[in-house]
Amino acid sequence: MDIQRLKPHLPWITLVVLVAIVGINDPGFLRPSNLLGIAGDIVPLFIMALGLTFAIYIGGIDLSAQSMANMVTVIASVYLASMGAWVAVLCVMAGFLLGMLSGYVTTRLFVPSFISTLAVGGIAFSIAQWLSGQRALNMDAAQRNETFGWMIGRTWGVPNELLIAAVLVAICLFIERRTTLGRALKAVGAGELAAAASGLNVARYKILAFAISGALAAIAGLLFAVKLSGGAPTIANGFLLPAIVAVLVGGTPLTGGVGGVANTVVGTLIVAVIRASMLYFEIDATRQQIVFGIVLIVAIALTIDRAKLRTVK
Template sequence: MRNLSIKNLSGPTGILAALVVLIVLFSLLNPRFASVENLQNVLFQVSVPLIIVVGTSLVIQMGSIDLSVEGVMGAAGMAWILLSPNTRLEGDIGVWAWFVALGLGLVLGLITGAIYAKLKVPSFVVSLGTWYVGLGIAILLYGNALLPSLTSEALARWPTQLTLGLPNCFWLAAVILAAGVFVSHYTKFGRGLMAIGNNEPIARSNGMPVDRYKIAAFAIAGTLCGLAGILATMQLGSGSPDIGFGQLFVVIPAAVIGGTALSGGEGGVIRSAIGVFLLIILNNGLVLAGVDPDYQSGVFGMILLIAVIAVAWPQRGRLKVAK
């Protein structure tokens, strides 16, 4: 019991404290950081990785990993823009574009999940494969023509428009986040993922539909990557196979910093979301603090290393094995 309270608090409070420190620090370095426009800007940037990290967390909680994020985003984003009003002036099928693009994400997720669960290939390798399959689809859709741009003002402006003072894209992410929290806490599926991550043989011997849960988790992750691909395309106003570039580098460290162990069974959606905020604010703050763009990647990487070391610190021990 005593351990319980400490353990449950240390993760989220530690990272929340880090978040507060960062915000204070950046506000002091540049007053513009704490401005309303910049906060709206942060919420705008945070939306896409927040949507992705919900799926990533569900997958990591069961001890697997989904690396296909950027490929699936590219395929879904490209499919969506080519089926929406765009500069190529053909193929607009209106709202159906959403179904096709999300369906593409779903199918790619299902394929990853099925190969992983049924053919027992490690998810690390399978999802690397589906990453490039997704990327391949996006490149084929792109063809040799110019990159398509959105021609619908309404669609292009939707993400930045404010509702109750917050950008629409953030509201979308918040709804997905809430759904993710609900699924992982209040459904047998969500609890089952935690059980599988802790001890899969016991989960099986308890009659849990382990394979179905695994496939479902990847299907959800794929669909959410599809949604993230659409949103990122809308935010940019034009399509690109590379629309998801750099997202994997945000969501997986975010989950780890949030305390979602890569070995499974620990952490949660909310914690990963806080991790996303931390990394995006870090990135945003470095820009505003005037760090030379040439140094930004390196500095970002180093701070990331420090953060993951801080997270792993309490668990280090002589005979502890990290893989």
């Protein structure tokens, strides 16, 4: 069995091995209620990773996702009182439009996406600071429960976040595998020049990919704000690295074209297990980013398609 044929299966094998290792060390980890809890906790991060998948699938990156989520927690907290449920629409629109902006800068002004999204992320962060007056904001508990309470309860013992995640996965999978948009994104990721020579409007599809990424980052932020019943310009810090790790260890390489939504599901579960296991092995929160940084480097090195990347600068 050679490594090339094994490669597509590495993500889920890693997941099973990790679960087994933690499970053997602490059988309590494997209790269904514990597993469900861990899965439920990771949902905001998962939704962000889901969005990032689209940006990375076309060979780009979206570094604005975390700032976008930060900004949305603030928007949601500030405008919940005045707008009610409509604040959700505002949040998603804000994410979508800022994502479009990143896409526009990338495709029309020819700025590499890691810079354009970093800059747009800066804008989002600044909006968050300005809107919040640099304070942590709280939602009115009664109003939150009335408007968005359904997001965080449990149905038949399953956290509702998981149901939301499942619906989003279904939608994204459908987009990826059954729609012209998904096919076009794959073509752009795997062979952009050929896609352009086939008459596809490559710029439009790229802008859409960044917009979807932004919208999903916004949904992640909204859910996070509801969970914590408030928002702050830095509340979601520490999400970006694990979210990128989730996409890459899932098997969508930075060079794009392969992998996709299903891979990110597995990748996020790997991240969830790593995070949970760090609690078991008593690695404290301040040191977790060290682990994710290392995992990120290993994941990139393993997944990247060097045939597409002639030189690295």
